[in-house]
Amino acid sequence: MHIPIEQKTADSVINLCLDTLAKKKQALVFVNTKRGAEKQAEDLSKKTKLRSIVLDKLSDDILNVLSKPTKQCERLAECVKHGAAFHHAGLHGRQKELIEEHFRKGALSFICCTPTLAMGVDLPAYRAVIRDLKRYSQRGMGFIPVLEYLQMAGRAGRPKFDTVGEAICVADNRMQADEIVERYIHGQPEEIYSKLAVEPVLRTYVLSLIASGFVRTRKELMDFFSRTFWAHQFEDIEKLEAIIDRMLDLLLDWEFILPSAKKDDFVSADELAKDVGYRATFLGKRVAELYLDPLTAHGFIVALNKSMATKTRNSVSFLHTICHTLEMRPLLRVGVKEFDKVQAKLAEWDQWLLVNEPSAYDPDYDDYLASVKTAMMLNDWMDEKDDEWLMEQYNVRPGETRTKLELAEWLLYSMIELSNILNHNELIKDINKVRFRLRYGVREELLTLLKLEGIGRVRARKLYNNGVKDLGDVRKIQLQKLIDILGKQVAISVKKQVGEDVPEPIPEAKRKGQLEMSKYDA
DNA sequence: GGACGGTGAAACTTCAGGTTGCCTC
């Protein structure tokens, strides 16, 4: 089918979008990098000539999601004014929500995105413009899977509004076009493979099956796995059993499970070997409940024991231990120019780290450095550095920071639970302090002020710098002075929280989730 | 002659995403 598109600019993606706009329709543009998505949206927004009150309001809301807008926020806000947004994992969750919501309502005409919007999110458009079909991976630049192309193409055509949709791939020349047709239009989607065979997953499930009492013996365990898609695909049952046996050995070694004696009268040694019973230890049960990879849990236990034995413990000790887990991956990449900086920090922190440093020639060394860099970022967040600073120092965007913070909090919680079981009570207070500091992104001295509702890192810092250092100070300070620092609404609310009788504030209309967010950002 | 700024070619660097897990301190 030939669709004539007016060539208004040199950029064929923009031409396609302007044509979509002329049809009063919407388009999603898929690209292969975050930077690419931002650039494409920016270029497009300069050509749409769209403006409206709704878009201005949206732009304003997007700009003010963080207490202090980053350059990324400003760039997005500017694009949105003209009906085009970019969308990738680096955006703050609230910004993503706003964009999706306004695209659904039709206020936004275009979203230039990385594959974020191809998976899961229900955001169809009349056109899905697939600009990049190649993407960088560890093996270099390569074509994306057919399945992924289908995911993106599947965004075209909105069930309730359009009877048709168009998925358009962009090619530079005839040869490329032919290749795309051959590979993606006529090509077969890839086979789907079971992910169960991946060791961290397998470890986790073997433990949880035993811990939950779903299986009680080796035989039951093997029966369970023999009925999975993995076994169906793998076919070689003997090899599969060997893998599961290896997992069982690991869990036994780490004392997450124990062999349990059978109650039957007599079983031959041979039979017993084939069908030994298992039960989870108290520790193993908790690990399964926390949904931790047993390897991570074991790593934590080793680190916690070391901390107890050697009295090595400060916030960095725990921060780095959680960064050295599979759960925290992908870690922040250590760029060529950062190498020295991270290594210097490693030397500075060395005495506090609980996970041993591999030799510089070890293939794991780069990973270890990446775990140090990730810990550095989290440490700076706890040191009250803002998003713009983290972006410049570590190349992490607000969305990525939030994802890492959430993971870190869960891992620290798990670490506390394990310390509890191991009776390492003296560690609990220290780890908990790190957890709270991480959650709110503050230095230790602000922790008391954070107990107040409506007070997050920024307001707590303001109070502290004005001499209001604890709840007693909040009581002592004159209301008017507090209003000068925090504004009327918050000041009154805070005074009430410390038990003072003050006039009722005019209720402020709050969006759902705003309070929670203000805890993190405001 | 030397400091300075502008220019363009060459070398270098970077590059997607993410379910649920815990508990409310």
Next chain:
DNA sequence: GAAGTTTCACCGTCC
């Protein structure tokens, strides 16, 4: 592989 960034050599201008 491609786009963006940094580095560096080279040139012209001005003091």
